[in-house]
Amino acid sequence: WSRPMWLAKSLIGACLLANTCLAFMPTGSNMLHLRSSGRFSSQCRASPRVPALKLSKGRTAGLRMTAVTPETFEFQAEVSRVMDIIINSLYSDKDVFLRELVSNAADACDKKRFLAITENKGSADNLEIRIQADKDQKKLIIEDSGVGMTKEELINNLGRIAQSGTKQFAEMLKAKEKNKGDSAANLIGQFGVGFYSGFLVANKMTVTSKGLNDEQGRSYRWESEAGSSYTISEVEGDSSIEGKSGTRIELTLREDAEEYLDDLKIKALVQRYSEFINFPIKVFTTKTTYEQVDDEEANKDLKEGEAPKKKTIPVTKQEWEVQNKQQPLWMRPPSQVTAEQYEEFYKSTFKAFDKPLTLSHFSLEGQVEFRALLYVPSMLPFELGSNMFDENAGNMRLYVKRVFINDKFTE
Known part of the structure; x- marks a missing residue:
């Protein structure tokens, strides 16, 4: 050419x-x-605000918490309808769930920073997002140190959707399906329903959150298996959330979604979708390096004056690795x-x-x-x-x- x-x-x-x-x-x-003006940017959100929480130095097991008897709530009819649409229409584009949940976490951090500056609420320090796979329990955990949610906010944000928005979402989804050049996955963030995309890969979603607006500093756990209801319970002695606020989302993965337990897969998705998010996104990774050490077995018969023999051994190291360093x-x-x-x-x-x-x-x-x-x-x-x-x-x-x-x- x-x-x-x-x-x-x-x-x-x-x-x-x-x-x-x-x-x-x-x-x-x-x-x-291209970046839009703030006049209508709220219409293009990447999902409902599911604020976030912090991981405890890479450990997901043994967290000290006791849940009070949970209360059961029925999902608003529109929520059940949206979940059904998402799960059945976007199954071939499952990767989108991570984009949506990370965007929620970034929103939570952004809101906490705003409140710290304008109302002197909380601290804007150490705002970050962490992602970790628990291969033993088949769980993917996404946490942030953002504004968090109170019990009422969990009900309003995760149990309800504006009816008019649901109808418009369904209508536009049908239009997208007719036009094969468009992706239906792009709609879920625009209508603030991206949180429910977690059910594309999970049988169960558990959200533990401590809201900045909760004067007593209580933590609550929201749980659902994508049915017609969800439960909320207070979590006593919660040590999973560091600081005054945050949210921890646990996805109990389906058998056909266990590929998302691979940290290489997670890192690739973060770099593809969220490379320019303005809060650090850390993925808990396992790295293998090789070191040379003395070969004790081979050196048993070492003669005087001979250099000690070496052997190469693998060394496994686990650490948090920031994925979005590019500005x-x-x-x-x-x-x-x-x-x-x-x-x-x-x-x-x-x-x-x-x-x-x-x-x-x-x-x-x-x-x-x-x-x-x-x-x-x-x-x-x-x-x-x-x-x-x-x-x-x-x-x-x-x-x-x-x-x-x-x-x-x-x-």
């Missing part, structure tokens, strides 16, 4: 829809990020970004070895406000080299509020 032809292919246009949060980032060929340059004013930073971001984001031929970093204000960063590569990107006309090459990515949404565009 001639250079002008693939350069033209690289410069993909973007269309802004009214009252829609958009952020575009092409892969390999170019890059464009979104498009959020900063162009005057505050150096040429070196632009180049480093280009190479690390697109796994490229060439330098960008040129770039454009700008912002526009109007009915829809956005910031954009557009790269044109100096070499033919791999995706375009494989098939210049492949519409599913993923040469553009859509981000909403720093969260990856889609990279398949047909128009």
